[in-house]
Amino acid sequence: AQTVTQSQPEMSVQEAETVTLSCTYDTSESDYYLFWYKQPPSRQMILVIRQEAYKQQNATENRFSVNFQKAAKSFSLKISDSQLGDAAMYFCAYRSSNSGYALNFGKGTSLLVTP
Amino acid sequence: GAVVSQHPSWVICKSGTSVKIECRSLDFQATTMFWYRQFPKQSLMLMATSNEGSKATYEQGVEKDKFLINHASLTLSTLTVTSAHPEDSSFYICSARDRVETSGDIQYFGAGTRLSVL
Numbered sequence: 419a420q421t422v423t424q425s426q427p428e429m430s431v432q433e434a435e436t437v438t439l440s441c442t443y444d445t446s447e448s449d450y451y452l453f454w455y456k457q458p459p460s461r462q463m464i465l466v467i468r469q470e471a472y473k474q475q476n477a478t479e480n481r482f483s484v485n486f487q488k489a490a491k492s493f494s495l496k497i498s499d500s501q502l503g504d505a506a507m508y509f510c511a512y513r514s515s516n517s518g519y520a521l522n523f524g525k526g527t528s529l530l531v532t533p
Numbered sequence: 534g535a536v537v538s539q540h541p542s543w544v545i546c547k548s549g550t551s552v553k554i555e556c557r558s559l560d561f562q563a564t565t566m567f568w569y570r571q572f573p574k575q576s577l578m579l580m581a582t583s584n585e586g587s588k589a590t591y592e593q594g595v596e597k598d599k600f601l602i603n604h605a606s607l608t609l610s611t612l613t614v615t616s617a618h619p620e621d622s623s624f625y626i627c628s629a630r631d632r633v634e635t636s637g638d639i640q641y642f643g644a645g646t647r648l649s650v651l
Contacts, residue, residue, distance in 0.1 A: 455642075461624065463577075463642035509576060518590075519630050520567055521640060523576045 420445045420512050424524035431500045432532050439495045439527045441510030449515040452486065452493045457526075458506040466508070469493065497529075505531040535561045537629050539643025546617055547651055554612045554646045556627030562607035563629035567640065568600075571624040583610045617650045624648075
């Protein structure tokens, strides 16, 4: 089974600054999908960004971008111009292209945004 | 965007009773739905994959007789926790995959159900 590792249990960033959350994964597959989900205190999972492994270009969504390094099996999330509303748990997730559509989540990183 | 409704949001029950949690896709048809369990300050763990019209596929270690899943239509999946005990107390989250293949790799999540067993 694929393993998703988020090595930062907690991160802190000042408002308007930039923060990077790390994620590594272990797989023998060449085709797969990677996701970052946000879980605010309401506990509603919100898709932040996704990346198809066959695409070399890093995905971006407004203030959110990823650094996808396929050879290194690394998928970090960069949040620019951090806002108070960005405070949440962030989960990195892997989805195989071969074995169903279930997501395999990392343990999460709790992001604190300070004024 | 697509909406998944999960009900109830919070349920308290006595030990030994059964609890049913519903997961509905409101504006799309969901071929596949997923049930996750999340303990406090932990990640989401997949419990089972629910396919419309067929038996659910359970992850290793998940008791299928304990956690009954029914996916009777393309918009509804239910999870029944049978003979609930305090150790079943947790946060249960469902997600649904849009039947339309062009958006098939996106899962839409319900808001979760907090189950407390006394």
